[in-house]
Amino acid sequence: xxxxxxxxxxxxxxxxxxxxxxxxxxxxxxxxxxxxxxxxxxxxxxxxxxxxxxxxxxxxxxxxxxxxxxxxxxxxxxxxxxxxxxxxxxxxxxxxxxxxxxxxxxxxxxxxxxxxxxxxxxxxxxxxxxxxxxxxxxxxxxxxxxxxxxxxxxxxxxxxxxxxxxxxxxxxxxxxxxxxxxxxxxxxxxxxxxxxxxxxxxxxxxxxx
Numbered sequence: 001x002x003x004x005x006x007x008x009x010x011x012x013x014x015x016x017x018x019x020x021x022x023x024x025x026x027x028x029x030x031x032x033x034x035x036x037x038x039x040x041x042x043x044x045x046x047x048x049x050x051x052x053x054x055x056x057x058x059x060x061x062x063x064x065x066x067x068x069x070x071x072x073x074x075x076x077x078x079x080x081x082x083x084x085x086x087x088x089x090x091x092x093x094x095x096x097x098x099x100x101x102x103x104x105x106x107x108x109x110x111x112x113x114x115x116x117x118x119x120x121x122x123x124x125x126x127x128x129x130x131x132x133x134x135x136x137x138x139x140x141x142x143x144x145x146x147x148x149x150x151x152x153x154x155x156x157x158x159x160x161x162x163x164x165x166x167x168x169x170x171x172x173x174x175x176x177x178x179x180x181x182x183x184x185x186x187x188x189x190x191x192x193x194x195x196x197x198x199x200x201x202x203x204x205x206x207x208x209x
Contacts, residue, residue, distance in 0.1 A: 043078075044078075081113040
């Protein structure tokens with residue numbers, strides 16, 4: 001009996017160590033991806049949505065759009081795809097706000113693909129997928145914040161695209177609570193990517209919504 005208990009304890013400790021190591025590897029990978037942008041020429045730049053205020057991009061969304069515009073000007077891709085729906089009561093979607101910002105900054109309307117329904121990373125990218133296919137965009141570079149860009153790229157991989165990533169500049173949080181919220185986002189991303197790599201990001205969305 002003692003031998004059985006000892007073996008069970010050893011197995012449990014081994015499993016815990018393996019889990020901790022796996023999560024640690026994912027955290028390093030997520031951080032590395034957020035710090036290194038891909039410069040390969042692709043078919044489309046995909047910009048992940050963020051908050052907008054009555055048609056004006058939030059600082060977070062503006063940072064992503066500015067980075068996508070730079071990549072487009074550098075001819076990394078001929079097309080920019082923007083994503084994001086709206087909250088109840090909003091007049092504008094994140095996708096439509098992003099499109100107007102891009103056209104105001106010199107991107108032709110026919111070089112922009114708009115997904116304006118999704119309320120999550122997976123939902124937006126799943127909705128965007130047929131639009132990318134229709135535009136014959138099979139390779140993409142994803143633009144998002146450093147803590148989020150890997151999950152978005154992996155989700156597009158799962159949806160059948162060849163996805164790389166290029167993180168936008170960080171938007172410094174103001175105040176203790178904002179800093180805490182930023183750290184919470186990072187922890188949630190590490191947990192989400194860790195689980196999504198195992199069960200798939202589509203299934204993860206079905207579970208968590």
